[in-house]
Amino acid sequence: MMMTIRKYRSPLPEYEVESTGIRPNHDWTFQMKKSVIIQEDEKAEFDCFVVHRSLNEPIIVRWGRHTKIIAGATLHCSKLTFESSLSNYLNMKTYLRPVSQKRQTVLAKLELLWFNVNVDILMKRMRQTESDLHVLQWRHGCEVVQEGDEVKFSKGISEYGYDGENFLSFDNKESQWVTSVDAALPTKRKWDNVPILNMYTKGYLEKECVDWLNKFREYDNEELRKASPPDVRVFARKSSDESKLKLTCLVTGFYSEDVTMTIRKYRTSLCENEVESTGIRPNHDGTFQLRKSVEINENEKSEYDCFVSHRTFKEPVIVQCGN
Structure with a gap:
């Protein structure tokens, strides 16, 4: 969300404007207030300019509409209530308080309306009919790099795809939209003609997105500190070939997916093409599990072990068949 007072x-x-910064409301939405002292006879020259992703176009509010006079001639921009859209996509129950079902429904309807309106615009622009399926996609986010104890912005992503093809993307360095698709040119021109929109997009990618990413990393690290180490088990069962056993290694109950597990013979890891793996799968409690299996000769089971490393372990765990 970007809000500026304009003359x-x-x-x-x-530096001429007093700002409260973004503050929480009682209902888990947010607000921002900016103020400036002006000459009373100049109030008609000022307005409040607000940009937010839920708005089809910026809102411009002049003096006298949704304003309040406090302590003489002080201009206060209207407080805009908005949701943090990240809470729609991330299931962090203990970190971000769940938004009510009613509010989630409203947000979903607004997003659906935005996409429906823009798909309709693109279909008309490209002379397409409603008899075919059309898909509009939006992807945005940021990449960061670790420099010592600091996390710094590396790359911003805000791009649109239409019917599976690249349509329009934001050039973070040049602060403008780029496209090689003729049908996207009217949109590019429209958005580039509102520089403050591009300023907002750039600012979001370079600052706000990184701040959110840091919050989630802190949450992830905190969860790992609280989490118990995963459980490692090894067991063997009869194979379909009666002369062999199916040896299985199971690691379960971990949160972070950066787990490494190998089946070893004489402490040498077997090649991946020799091993059957389920891949990382979710458990019912929000943790994950990984299972790997290999067929072995029954009289050789003591030669095998399961080697597991994970961030919650001080050192790798090695479990032999039967232990």
Whole structure:
């Protein structure tokens, strides 16, 4: 969300404006308030310019609409209530308080409306009919790099795809939209003609997105500190070939997916093409499990072990068949 106070449609410098910053409301939405002291006879020259992803276009509110005078001639921009869209996509029950079902439904309907409207615009622009299926996709986020104890912005992503093809993407360095598709040019021109929208997109990718990513990393690390180490088990059962056993290694109850498990013979890891793996799968309690199996000769089971490493282990766990 970006909000600026403008005079003659030109944004005031940040150092001239008093800001509360983004603050939480009682219902888990957020608000922001900005103020500036002005001459009373100049109030008609000011407006409040607000950009948010849920708006089809910026909102411009002039003095006298949704404003309040406090302590004389102080201009206060309207407080805009907005949701953190990340809570729609991340299941962090103990970190982000769940939004009510009613509010989630409203958010979902708004997003659905935005996509429906824009798919309709694109279909008309490209002279397509409703008899075929059309898909509009949006992907946005950020990549960071670790430099010592700091996490720094590396790359921003905000791109649209239409019917499985690249359609429009944001060039973070140049602060403009780029496309090689003729049908996307009207959208590119429209968005580039509102520089503050591009400023907001760039600012979100470089700052707000990184801040959110750091919050989630902190949450992930905290969960790992609280988590118990995963359980490692090894067992052998009769194979379909009566002369062989099916040896299985199971590691279960871990949260972070960066687990390494190998079946070894004489402490030498077997090649992956010799081993059957389920891949990492979810458990019912939100943890994960991984299972690997191999057929062995029954009289050789003491020669095998299961080697597991995970961030919660001080050192790798090695379990032999039968232990």
